[in-house]
Amino acid sequence: MSEQEKLIDEWFHQEEGLTEKQKKIVAAAIESFAAKGYAATSTSEIAKKAGVAEGTIFRHYKTKKELLLAIVAPMMAKFIAPFVINDFNKVLNHDFERFEDFLRAIIENRVKFLIKNMPLFRILIQEIPFQPELREQFKEHIANKIIERFRIIVEHYQAKGQIIEMPPYSVIRLTVSTVFGFIIARYLLIPEAQWDDEEEIERTVHFIMHGLTPPRSQ
Amino acid sequence: MSEQEKLIDEWFHQEEGLTEKQKKIVAAAIESFAAKGYAATSTSEIAKKAGVAEGTIFRHYKTKKELLLAIVAPMMAKFIAPFVINDFNKVLNHDFERFEDFLRAIIENRVKFLIKNMPLFRILIQEIPFQPELREQFKEHIANKIIERFRIIVEHYQAKGQIIEMPPYSVIRLTVSTVFGFIIARYLLIPEAQWDDEEEIERTVHFIMHGLTPPRSQ
């Protein structure tokens, strides 16, 4: 998987036939979009930061919005790739005896992906409210495909009695919002606090599994 | 409390000495800021939607940003008001025997506030990444004041053995992100889905209290 992962992660920076200038443009755009938002970033600023002429941007990307999508779309694709690849799914279903193990694997894998690509993740969640195309892509890929796969997994663990009876979508919602809540708090809202990452992830997993109630009280 | 609450909620729309035109401007701005974002909303658009001349906006708000802050700041103030009012806090500490009761009360009260003011909530979370002034106010009011009060409450219930041993800030983070995760999914991301609100809130409270693991597995 790590092999696979590496390949996927390096997709962006080495594949897709991006020219040297294009890479600079994309890097500059990511930096500025993440920092100031798409709407508040001017193409001239991107050009300056990338060290290219303003026209060069429009040679590669017909419009500013196309540049945004060219940045965020592959990131979404890479994020979901591991879920989509059949082998990976099979592994999932058989390798993890317990839901907790599955959860840890997800966090190990996908959360680290997001952390590694934090500026892109930031752009994604910052711009999704404003860009219908982005929202569309997001819903199509994440909602429609991934959630279905998750549903099957959740039902699998529910059948095993490891997850309480509850509509799978609610399970997903609760799990996902807890995990994303950690990433957002940790890396976007309060990055300056002192975080014991391992401990905090442990607490997060424990919370998803057991909630806030101590064992004895039940 | 509901008396108090009502008064507070109606602050914005009826008090503050807003003239008729000002109210129209604010309403138009809320609508557009929520829909397209602050940066992508032009003052001329706001003026048109409000049915006033563009100059009128600037008579009441020196800059476009001042208009944004004039919209969002009172909303934050009203959101935290119940936590700040001492009586309310006292009530909190004595009236709710169980953390779960406290949690339900909070959801009953503050979540409904947010739902009622969803466009304002939307603007707040959409613009916080881009507006340092907003972030500053948010941190000052929410982070520094509310979180401290929450910490005391959490420690109170921890002392009672109703919450597991865990840094209070982690308890808060997990609780808050679960609750906000519900609001965002329900009202912003997937409002078009069919939601059984009461059931879903029940599941969310249950999740915070007990996690996903069934009672017997422990």
Added chain:
Amino acid sequence: MSEQEKLIDEWFHQEEGLTEKQKKIVAAAIESFAAKGYAATSTSEIAKKAGVAEGTIFRHYKTKKELLLAIVAPMMAKFIAPFVINDFNKVLNHDFERFEDFLRAIIENRVKFLIKNMPLFRILIQEIPFQPELREQFKEHIANKIIERFRIIVEHYQAKGQIIEMPPYSVIRLTVSTVFGFIIARYLLIPEAQWDDEEEIERTVHFIMHGLTPPRSQ
């Protein structure tokens, strides 16, 4: 003359039936027009400085330009008044045996008037290039009336052999530009330098009378 003078000078501030508010408006306008120029001074700024509502300005002066003219026109009138009053002229023609005496009297009188009303003088010379109405008034009053009177005076002293043969208009031009050159240098261009006013005026009069030619030529 000093009686007359006083009356004239106080015209502006006490007569003309200016209400209290009007006086404040005029004072504020003079201050701002002198400092930043007519075009760069906003009526709202004047209103604020005068402590009146913006509408009040337009109740008394139909337009901003009318306010300017209402300020500068009486100043021109007062400047030329002594020349126009017949008695004064008679006095001129008979009292001053020598051109030099006449010159000193003029400086004593009219230059002091300008110094006393420096902000108004400043506005006048700053705005004359841009305000045709002002230029018109200036030409009509100063050029057409005063210059004629001066011409007669110059010819009078030329007949007496006290002024060299030269077109009177040239004599006037040279005299006036020397005197105005002093005022402008002294009060507008380099007011911060240390000036020995009496000496400098003496040199100016001497220059006009004898020029830069050393004694030998006399």
Added chain:
Amino acid sequence: MSEQEKLIDEWFHQEEGLTEKQKKIVAAAIESFAAKGYAATSTSEIAKKAGVAEGTIFRHYKTKKELLLAIVAPMMAKFIAPFVINDFNKVLNHDFERFEDFLRAIIENRVKFLIKNMPLFRILIQEIPFQPELREQFKEHIANKIIERFRIIVEHYQAKGQIIEMPPYSVIRLTVSTVFGFIIARYLLIPEAQWDDEEEIERTVHFIMHGLTPPRSQ
């Protein structure tokens, strides 16, 4: 010197790497600034007159004020250039036996320069009261540098007994205001009058040299 002079005068219109559009912008701006003043001239008007898009102005000059300075600064530089060039100064000190010759040379040279660049001169003296940057440049270049050189020259002729004993700065002030008085009257205030330029310059020189007093009358 005439070679040198020509080069300098043509600097502005042919050198400096001004593009065709820039030249049109500058020409249009000079025309409008001179006619209506900087503050009363809009950039859209300049663009229209220059036959370019309004954005083009701001591509070449970051702000409207920068355009003003880009117009006036080189003019000041060119005006003082001959005084600064050492050879010229040397010539001055040795070639002109008499102060009068020096004066004629200055008028021949620098006054003709101003006449040739009258719109620029007009802008300079019209805007100096309102533009601190302009005033600063003016003082730094003209006041601090040129006046010093003039002082030396004046003292030189005073030592020769050709100029009466008087503080050199006063000599400069009187001379300069007389010369400028001529230019302003001739070209700005009353250009429509019939002027016999040669005669009038002769009278001006004569006035400066000998004053209004006939030699024999004293």
Added chain:
DNA sequence: GATGAATGAGCGTTCATTCAT
């Protein structure tokens, strides 16, 4: 393929002026 000058629509903001109170 890359450039950057040129564009003109649109931006946030200011302005002199009006008018109901």
Added chain:
DNA sequence: GATGAATGAACGCTCATTCAT
């Protein structure tokens, strides 16, 4: 007579996009 909210045209300036070189 005085007010100040309201106006909308005009302002200086920025922007994404085009295109000749």
